[in-house]
Amino acid sequence: MINSGIVVLLSLTASHHDLDLAVLERLSSDAHAVGRQIVGSTDLVAGAVVLATCNRFELYLDVADADRLPAARAAAAQAVADRSGYTAADVEGHLRAETEAGTVEHLFAVASGLESMVVGEREIAGQVRRALTAARRDTTTTSDLEGLFQAASRVSRAVEGGTGLGSTGRSVVGVALDIAEPHLPAWADVRCVLVGTGSYAGASLAALKGRGCTDVHVYSPSGRAGAFAAARGVRAVPAGADLAEHLADVDLVVACSGAAGAVLTVDALAAARAGSERPLTVVDLALRHDVDPGVRSLPGVRLVSLHTVAEHAPAEHAAVQQARTIVARAAGDFEAERRVREWNPAVVAERTRVLGGLEAALSALPEDARDERAERSLRRRTRAQLHPPTVRAREAARAGDAAAYAAALADLAAVEVPTPHPDPR
Structure with missing residues (x-):
């Protein structure tokens, strides 16, 4: 049970498990501005980190105490x-x-x-790190959220190292290219246009190169294709050019720009392919649809979307169950340590009362009445008296046992400040 007055971590999440991707797209509109609005418009929430990807939208909030949770949730929903x-x-x-x-x-x-969507995929680890980086940039993170997200990255590495998940290249991009592959020439002969220049486009280009596809032209709705392509050894579609005009003799389009609105429409693609018998596979990995879904109706055009990936994603296996065990254990340890930090000040206060009081009493003795050996013995006995209830309190905090913690704290409170006796010399 959450105690009022203690910082509470609240998550509000939606994903492909629960909602249609079109709903996720709307929820993700101007995603990072949501975090700024929540923190800037109310004192209910001390911090916020927003995680928005192609198949999830999640808010992680640092709320002042449990009593404010309903109001904090309402403020987040309004944002x-x-x-x-x-x-x-x-x-x-x-x-x-x-x-x-x-x-x-x-x-x-x-x-x-x-x-x-693809269990064990690795892009998400980078997206989690970037969500924290964005919150830092927007000054919406807090020490509790920092600790949570940094721990999540450590657990991600532990899962990969302990289970092998993620080391086999499982990814949304990988599954999409697996689906596209049977309908393409040999990868060394594939002519591809990559739409987008963000981190997801970088991952897509790496996946294409990993399969042997080197004939890649990059198109950017925002005009960034030149720098992106030059840095990665591929070519750019000239800034301001019409994308459709460059698709007449292309085998594959991989689109992941996330632009507001489709950058390739049905009419434009139909006009570009007029008279062409060359098959075209379009992979649209953008949540907001870089490509009008209607292109699948055009002759010779095959569309692979996030919906297609979800239908073909690999099933769970034994490594996933092992990973879930690692995650559950790590989450338990994180919460235990967090409780110890939150509950420890009361323990420290009682120990300070006793030990600080003892030192004050010793300091008040006249110099000629002090006995160093006796004082060391008194300090040792006092610490020995404090030790058992201190250990019990911290063990109870780790276990989340509020009753045992209260009992141990009461035992600490019952320890009286010892009265030192002056040396009778």
Whole structure:
């Protein structure tokens, strides 16, 4: 049970498990501005980190105490509603709430790829790190959120090292290219246009090169293709050029720019392919659809979308169960250490009362009445008296046993400050 007055970690999450991708797209509108609005508009929430990916939208909030949780959740829902076009009530209905241990274990599982569309994929680990970096930039993070997200990254590495998940290249991009592969020439002969220049485009280009595809032209709706392509040894579609005009003799389009609105429409692609019998596979990994889904109706065009990836994603296996065990153990340890830190000040206060009082009493003795050996003995006996209830209190804090903690704290409070006796010399 959460104690009022203690900082509470609250997560509000939605993913491909629960919602259609179109709903996630609307929830993710102007995602990082949501964190700034929540923290800037209310004192209910001390910090916020927003994790928005192609298949999830999640808010992690640092709330002052348990009594403020409902109001904090309502403020967060309103911030999302202001940008998504949903009502605040709709947003609350879409976002699943967790607190404390539930929040911790969920983020650890997400960072480890266990909640991904492709279980065990590794892009999510970088997305979790970038979400924290963005919160730092926006000054919306706190020490508790820092600790949570840094721990999530450590757990992600522990899962990969302990289970092998993630080391085999499992990813949304990888599954999408697996689906596309049977309909393409040999990878060395594939002509590809990559749409986008963000981190996901970088991962997509690496996956293409890993399969042997080197004939890649990069198109950017924002005009960044030149620098992106030059840094990676590929070519750019000239800034300002019409994307469709460069698709007549292309085998594969991989789109992941996340631009506001489709950068490739049905009419534009139909016009570009007029008279062409060359098959074209379009992989659209953008949550907001870089490519109009209607292109799948065009002759010779095959569309692979996030929905397609979800249908073909590999099933769980034994390594996933092992990973979940690692995550659960790590979440328990994180919560235990967090409770120790939160509950420890009362223990420290009681020990300071006794030990500080003893030192004050010793200092008050006249110099000619002090006996160093006797004083060391008195300090030793006093610490020995304090030790058992201190250990019990900290063990109870780790276990979350409030009753045992209160009993141990009462035993500490019952320890009286010893009265030193002056040397009778």
